[in-house]
Amino acid sequence: MAIRDDFEVVASQVRTMVQRFALGLLVIASFGAMLVGKADSVLVEHARVLALDLASPVLEAIARPVAAANRAIADLKEFASLREENARLREENARLLAWQTAARRLENENERMRELANFREGPEASFITARLVGDSVSAYVRGALLNVGRKVGVASGQAVVTGEGLAGRIAEVGEHSARVLFVTDVNSRLPVLIERTRERAILAGDNSPRLRLTLLQSVAGVQRGDRIVTSGHGGSFPVGIPVGEVVETDQGSVRVRPFADFSRLEFVRVVDYGVTGLVSGGTTVPAAPPAGVRIR
């Protein structure tokens, strides 16, 4: 019995030593990975896209059960406030009907004006509808994974919109998957216009639910409730996609609440404005009709 105990003690000591030696190597290896990632960002980008493409079928498989779970959670939440919600919706509906009338009138008027002025429109945008198969939301990133990729014409830099407004832009593209970086991410910088004053600014995210308006000519002209829209400067974004509204202006800092509700995204549309295709020689335009639904 005693011999066996001794043997076990020695064995465990040897094992511990081997493990300690291995630990050093493993720590060095992980530091090596971090340094390589810092030095060669292209390699990391490729590795990310590869990992994304590998994980995306699995994610798509679990997307439905996850969506069902989400719906159940949302149902439970809404059940509690059904009556208030109904009242609110009725009121909103009335307000929107009034707006619809106004929009129709303005659209007609606008069309006639354009005819008169011989106005040339920009390239027509087409949409690729995508399902959100994965979140990449952590303490450091605000983003999501989509189930569409290069195969259907998604390209890096394209705008991603929801029914309410801009959600973000495409950051990485794989063959069948893409990663969206939300406007709320700390790395997001977006050229925008203040709709009322037509003043240009940059809208920056900082991982919080509110966006920060920077590089503004003068803060004085901005009021609470001002709508912020994309300016279309410097890239593939169409002009005038609604982004959010100003909710706070004090001490020179302007805070914007995004229209898109990131907590309940399920489907989004990727806006193919045609500009990226021109820049890269048209290679991103798919030859065959895409599998994703083209709306327009």
Added chain:
Amino acid sequence: MRADGLLAMLDRWGRWALPGAVLLFFVLLTLAPLRAPYLSGALPLLPALVVFQFSLATPERLPGPLLLAMGILLDLLLGGPGAPVGVSALGFVLIRAAVVNNRRYLVGVPFLFQWFGFCLLALGFVILVWFFTALWTWTAIDPMPAMMQYVVVVVVYPLLAPLLARVRARDPLNVPDESRGTAQPGETTS
């Protein structure tokens, strides 16, 4: 080593692959667009919980190189431009080493001690990831969201740990004694 039947062999392979498979599942679950309040924010820390829990009884089934690969996969999938790839791997490896070197405080002790041990190690993990992410992106990242994650995962631990311990302790049928795991009956949690 005596020749096992096919089933027993498959069985043993299954038992060896189980911790890795569970870890992979939780790494992928990190990306699931779950909208449960609070919980969805803590998903990125669950793989660390799995590493801790399986290192308690069967660390030899989560070898270092596997942890390295899983950590790098997690960092690649979680993304974020400029974020360090490999910091989770470093965290996993350190958690495993810490558990293995402190087995006598963590294994075969009341659950509360294990929970406390997890609190300390998870705090170390969160701080490590936060520090390297801030260093690599060279921005002052607000530590509050990371701390919220930490609090949630610490609260989730008593719910998830017994479940994982059950998965781990399950003895399959027809296993020859030689191929059983090294875990002693008193070593499992719960």
